[in-house]
């Protein structure tokens with residue numbers, strides 16, 4: 001009997017496939033997943049430029065410095081953690097109190113909500129999210145209650 005089944009093609013490279021899978025190989029499946037993810041999470045930008053050529057370690061450090069500068073512009077005294085583990089920054093605000101700041105990169109979903117990787121909320125006081133488009137930094141909770149009463 002002649003099979004009337006339509007020939008299936010890999011969703012990524014269009015190679016013919018002869019089973020019930022969608023991709024011809026695990027490598028195509030991984031590549032497609034990466035493509036979908038990068039659509040969902042834009043690459044990180046700074047001053048309108050993509051930062052794709054920079055290593056993830058350097059990128060993380062640079063984003064921390066951007067956040068540190070933003071917090072300094074907002075009137076906080078900023079300290080950088082020396083330990084590689086634990087929080088990223090410490091700021092001193094109202095009444096000489098210090099607060100732990102965790103820095104993440106985030107993105108906006110199609111509904112315009114800010115998303116970011118999973119964080120452990122018991123590890124910091126303030127979450128600073130650098131939006132990957134490079135146009136906005138969001139703080140959770142808002143920085144108002146941490147501000148110095150008499151800035152400068």
Ligand SMILES: [Zn+2]
Nearest residue numbers: 010013024028
């Ligand atoms: Zn393929």
